[in-house]
Amino acid sequence: MSSDKSQAGKPAGSSHGPKPADPAFVDGRAAPASESGSEGIRGASPSNTAPLNSNNTLPDGFKLLRLAVDSLYLSYPGDLHPGVLRELVNLKNKAQSADPLEQAQAQFIVGGHIFEVKDKGAGMFPFVLDDNAYRLQFSRPNKKLPMAYVKVSAEYLAHKGPRAVQEELEKLLGEFGLLSGRNMVSRIDLAADFSSPCVMDSWHRSAWVTRAVQIHSYAKDQQFTGWTIGMGGVIAARLYDKTQEIVHSGKTWAMDLWRPAGWEPGQQVWRLEFELKRDYLKERQLSSLESVLVNLNGLWSYATTEWLRLTEPNPEDSTRARWPTHPLWMALASVDWETSGGVLLKRFTNARLPDEKRLYSTVFGSLASYMAIHQIEDKYLALDGLLGKMHQHYQDIAFQQGLLVDDLLIQRMAARSRLFNTGVNRQDEPSEPEESEGVKAYRKASNG
Numbered sequence: 001m002s003s004d005k006s007q008a009g010k011p012a013g014s015s016h017g018p019k020p021a022d023p024a025f026v027d028g029r030a031a032p033a034s035e036s037g038s039e040g041i042r043g044a045s046p047s048n049t050a051p052l053n054s055n056n057t058l059p060d061g062f063k064l065l066r067l068a069v070d071s072l073y074l075s076y077p078g079d080l081h082p083g084v085l086r087e088l089v090n091l092k093n094k095a096q097s098a099d100p101l102e103q104a105q106a107q108f109i110v111g112g113h114i115f116e117v118k119d120k121g122a123g124m125f126p127f128v129l130d131d132n133a134y135r136l137q138f139s140r141p142n143k144k145l146p147m148a149y150v151k152v153s154a155e156y157l158a159h160k161g162p163r164a165v166q167e168e169l170e171k172l173l174g175e176f177g178l179l180s181g182r183n184m185v186s187r188i189d190l191a192a193d194f195s196s197p198c199v200m201d202s203w204h205r206s207a208w209v210t211r212a213v214q215i216h217s218y219a220k221d222q223q224f225t226g227w228t229i230g231m232g233g234v235i236a237a238r239l240y241d242k243t244q245e246i247v248h249s250g251k252t253w254a255m256d257l258w259r260p261a262g263w264e265p266g267q268q269v270w271r272l273e274f275e276l277k278r279d280y281l282k283e284r285q286l287s288s289l290e291s292v293l294v295n296l297n298g299l300w301s302y303a304t305t306e307w308l309r310l311t312e313p314n315p316e317d318s319t320r321a322r323w324p325t326h327p328l329w330m331a332l333a334s335v336d337w338e339t340s341g342g343v344l345l346k347r348f349t350n351a352r353l354p355d356e357k358r359l360y361s362t363v364f365g366s367l368a369s370y371m372a373i374h375q376i377e378d379k380y381l382a383l384d385g386l387l388g389k390m391h392q393h394y395q396d397i398a399f400q401q402g403l404l405v406d407d408l409l410i411q412r413m414a415a416r417s418r419l420f421n422t423g424v425n426r427q428d429e430p431s432e433p434e435e436s437e438g439v440k441a442y443r444k445a446s447n448g
Contacts, residue, residue, distance in 0.1 A: 060197065065193045068154075069190060074289060076183050078147035080176055088108070091117040095119035101425075106118075113133065113134070114421045115130060115421070121137075124145055125138060133153055135150070136149075136176075159344055170183075184278070185288065189275050194269070196328060203313075212233060220244065226239055226240025226241055228240075234280035242271040284299075297337045351421040366386065
């Protein structure tokens with residue numbers, strides 16, 4: 001039995017826990033439906049709206065706040081346009097330059113996005129582009145790889161929803177290359193946010209009846225933060241304190257989505273989240289995003305009734321499969337993914353902006369320190385002195401680099417504009433990507 005571990009925010013673990021008594025698992029992964037006696041998605045899954053048993057009632061104080069696709073990874077087959085390939089090679093070289101101004105020009109502007117072009121690739125994908133909505137990874141043409149591997153940010157999914165994201169993404173990728181087939185889901189995370197007076201560490205880990213091998217619990221400063229089950233497998237689950245995670249991540253936008261469902265500031269919110277990977281989805285004959293989205297109820301039902309179940313242990317019954325389901329789990333297992341998961345986020349920016357409050361805190365702290373060092377009580381006098389000393393300090397740095405202090409500041413600003421996706425640093429207007437004759441013919445045929 002693994003010991004509890006301390007971790008801020010969303011729990012995640014990798015060390016091994018005890019092997020559960022439920023025999024229907026293979027190497028820590030969920031067994032195929034044929035091995036467990038269930039028809040799974042392809043057959044008659046348990047209904048998410050019908051009671052799981054005659055005792056199924058919502059526990060007192062339980063409130064479902066939001067259902068969401070929280071993480072989404074997609075791959076798209078195809079080939080980059082030749083002109084786009086040349087441009088990406090050029091921009092990656094700029095990103096690797098020793099000249100900060102050249103580095104700052106490593107941006108790809110398309111479809112309202114100012115993507116940062118990274119100086120390094122990711123695995124077999126040599127080109128990586130980033131902003132607050134998407135992380136795009138591209139392969140070279142004629143490789144046995146998807147043209148694009150895309151991570152969609154949770155915040156953007158909360159703003160548009162997965163179907164609208166899919167429609168937009170296909171148009172966006174069409175600017176980069178010629179798509180040759182449907183998308184494929186590499187990973188999708190389904191999340192249910194809820195409030196409940198139930199104490200989430202009031203049960204022993206043996207209460208989890210699961211096909212997974214690993215079960216871990218976590219705490220931060222002696223405060224319980226959550227459970228993880230089956231991390232690293234084709235299915236994994238997290239049950240964690242979402243409000244505590246937000247304190248550390250700063251993703252306060254999630255709170256705006258809870259308010260319409262009755263959440264009040266200060267109220268603790270928990271999240272049950274299932275991570276479903278490509279290998280599991282292929283077992284269920286689900287590959288494209290659309291096929292996954294029309295089967296969310298079945299996927300959730302399988303995850304909460306066959307792969308994982310929270311029980312009320314009965315010490316007099318050695319068959320754990322017969323232990324009654326915990327009332328909290330009944331409520332979570334019965335949520336309906338065919339209903340609206342809640343409101344969408346009204347505001348979103350493609351820019352990856354830092355928290356300005358941290359900037360204020362840094363400046364205020366520096367001013368207070370300067371006042372203490374020099375025993376100055378007049379804040380305006382101290383501010384003038386601090387700014388003067390700062391200017392002199394960076395003037396010396398700029399001089400060593402053969403620059404004026406204003407040039408150094410513009411250089412630093414350009415670097416942050418690229419990092420934050422807030423402004424275009426390239427002096428020349430980006431030209432339209434060059435297309436081959438074959439691509440032009442394809443576009444003409446597609447447009448009738």
